[in-house]
Amino acid sequence: MASKKPEVWVFIEQEEGIIHPVSFELLGIAQKLAHDLEGRVGGVLLGEEVEGLIPEVFAYGAGVVYTVRHKTLRYYRHRPYAKALAEVVRRFEPEILLLGATPLGRDLAGGVATLLETGLTADVTQLSIDPQTKNLLMTRPAYGGNLMATIICPDHRPQMATVRPRIFPMPEKINGTKGEIVEVEVELTEEEAGVERIGFIPKEKSIQLELAEVIVAGGKGMGGKEGFSKLFELARLLGGEVGASRLAVEAGWISYEHQVGQTGKTVRPKVYLAIGISGAVQHRAGMQNSDCIIAINTDPNAQIFALSDLGIIGDWRKIIPLLIERIKERKGLGRN
């Protein structure tokens, strides 16, 4: 065992036969880490019927897939999943184990790390290998994002982290890639699980500004409801939600649940488009931590430009319709 190539593992999160995209993102970064360690990438798939998912895991970059198949794993429950994952880790001793910082991944990781008596870093946003020590450097925001902390786990293996979704890029998918498949048997009982699912209420479709990754927000400068209907169209195309300033809400162009700011919602999307919004301090309070801010405003002195990654001085009417057109074109191409 000792001479075996170091492995960087990704827990492949799947529910009802669908793999969570974060797992693919992690396979991407895992490849980079494995390269630095001169090792290989492994994916761990747990479930009742998971064979069908294996090709996808290879296609996104795993060199080896470990599976545990068991009836008790037919849907996610903490104990059987934790036991199975810990067991596979014990047998094959990876250097690194990454999970998505999703509700499921975070639920699972705490138990697995305890079973393995190893360190676990939560909600990581940067990963790299220390060239000297070969330790994994896990960086995460602390104190509400006011600070960044780099955590290491020098003396215990595996080094475990849950990683925030949508931080690392989706790797290229190479269909038809082959690799090694290792089936592992773990003894599991329904009794041990201790928990049984007796019902499920799917999430209602409602706007969830706080969770949106893209927010297209409009203000007084939208001029009316018609302006906002353009924003809705754009948001739909980007898979995001529509936000608004208080003045737009007060004008009756859009409902209060869309309001961003001190007296509205606090959001932190990957991209925040502020269109016809001046950037008053009360508005900024709700959006200034967005990863990327794009502003469109006719007034070159608008405060919003001070915190924008990209500011466009001009009338949104000249930009938004064209933007919508261009995205539609791309989507049309991307499909085939």
Added chain:
Amino acid sequence: MDEIKTDFHYEVVIVGGGPAGLSAGIVLAKNGVKTLLIERGRFCGAKNLFGGIVYTEAIKEIIPEFPEVNPSPVERSVYEEGYIIVTEKGIVKITHTKADPQHAFTALRAKFDQFLAEYALGLGLDLAPKTKVIDFLRDDKGKIVGVVVDRPQSFKDLTPARITSQIVILAEGVNRLLSRKAGLITRDFAPEEVVLSVKEVLQLPKGEMEKRLGLKEEEGLAWEILGSISQGLPGLGFLYTNQNSLSFGIGIFLSALATVKIPPYEILEKAKAHPFFQKILANAEILEYGAHLIPEWGIKGFPKLYGKGVLACGDAVGLVNPLFREGTNLAIYSGIMAAETALSALKVGDFSEKTLAQYEEKIRSSYFYKDLLLAKELKTFLLKNPQLFTTYPELLYEALNLYFSAQGRLKQEVLKEIWRLVRRKRGVLGVIKDFINFLKLFW
């Protein structure tokens, strides 16, 4: 399961956990009296703010070992003290350094009041925070025999809890709802009797405060600020140094504020923007912001300080002398006097007005009562003479400006010019009149 008992009886109930209530509580607890103090804030001091300066002499009355206590409830000793007179063009600064800096300290209410509360708890006082007194219990003769609070009796019985007591001490501060309910006062403060104070606690990068103000590690300063700081309205500003922050605030008579309709925080913003204060406060981060009323400068004739089974102290009865920043200490002294009166009433078992009248006598024969009478006159004087807040600071500033830039000129000329300035700004007669009126206050 713990059955929680619902029947409460105390010898004394104190309403309000500010300096007045806590001082009364400390004295009573020290004397083994079964006492309950009720405070509506999350903890004592949570709902409150002040400048503030506290005087060692007063604190020693309740905590003899002060300031040698740990952890310290105060911020910095007052090493430099005085006035800053502000005009648009510049300032005049009259300050001095103290021979005994330990005589007074800057303090923040949250910490100071909590300290007193912990001290009182240690002496055996019962304390109920997050609880508001909403009414009194009375016997058939109308004597107050306890209080009703907003909290329920128990989880099962949701009626408001009732607590009986021989005496109720009201230390509810400036809002005075209960003092009114008890019949001690018949009307609210008039706008010209209260000052609205706004204050910010500001923080500078470490070491910066000491550098900008020329202070050493432990040294503090307390400046009162006069002049154009209050936008020509009758009011006063202040700047005090805390351990790691500054308190900057301004208080203006409500009556004056009502006539101009400028929001008080705007006045504070403008004051902060004055070049002199900008130099001190630049890049400071606001840690706290708050506003509070001060009942000021002696009210026309005191309210009744006692009733059947009830005594009132502190801000609730207007015991503040802002001229000398005396509020906390008067709260402490009056709290102590109320407690002492309660002690002697408990000793003889007589809670009639006759016994409780001792309290008012004590107050009336105190030094601060006389001070307050004077303060009342002073207030009338100031409200009637708005020129004091604008003309005199400007006059003083310009005169000094002339005086100190007199090189190369005939000194006689300079003095003459100053004289002309005085005549232009206020007129000789005006100055003389103001001066005489001012002096008359003290005789």
Added chain:
Amino acid sequence: MLNLLVSIKQVPDTTNIRLNPETGTLIREGVPAIINPYDISALSLACQLKLTYGGWITVITMGPPQARLALKEAVEFFADRIILLSDRKFAGADTLATSYTLAQTIKFLTREKPFDLYLFGKQAIDGDTAQVGPGVATRLNIPVVTYVIKVEEINLAEKYVVLHRKTEKGIEILKAKLPLLLTCEKEVSSPPFSPFPLLLKAQKTEPQVFTADGPIEFLREKLGLKGSPTRVHRVYTPELKKSGQIMNLEEVGEEEAVKAILLLLEKRRIL
């Protein structure tokens, strides 16, 4: 009757935390210490369950001596017993060491009388790890249900509980065996309007304090910094806000502007 244990943490009110812009250090001054908001929900739930089913509430925390204030406040939630784990040897613990310390304490308390339900917060707002709850359950060898938003029913005779749990896709309704550890979302319960006697009692109750020196048995090498596999390697301030690219539509034209937007959307992997 129910025997409940609630595990709480005292945290700085992070909504109030500021950074010194020059040194990049945390300004802790004047930042009030509060009970972790999710733990408030756990305490509220405990109170609600005690009122419905009857029972006892034990509250534990590991922390510095001033964490006693958090425990005293817990009495307002109808807690019967409050326990503080405080010792320099516990200090510097990461989640692994914390869960060990808490689990050892719970095992010790269980000897007197076993608990039916262990209530934890979803996560502590200072570290946001959400690891301690599952960690303790693992060490106690009992099932755990995270992100609980509702306790529908407790059947003590048959020893099970019906819960609602929030997932990414919706709400799971679960039937779980007792004893069980659950971690609470805010929705699970709101704080009671505590009766007057409890407020008074909270002021007068002091926690029972345990150190590393017994009677609870601890392995030294599993405590505090020593027992923590993770190390903080470096702490730094995230780069300050960008001074971004500004373009004037009149100068660059519509196509260029739209291109710039598309490029950013691509970079952020929205497209």
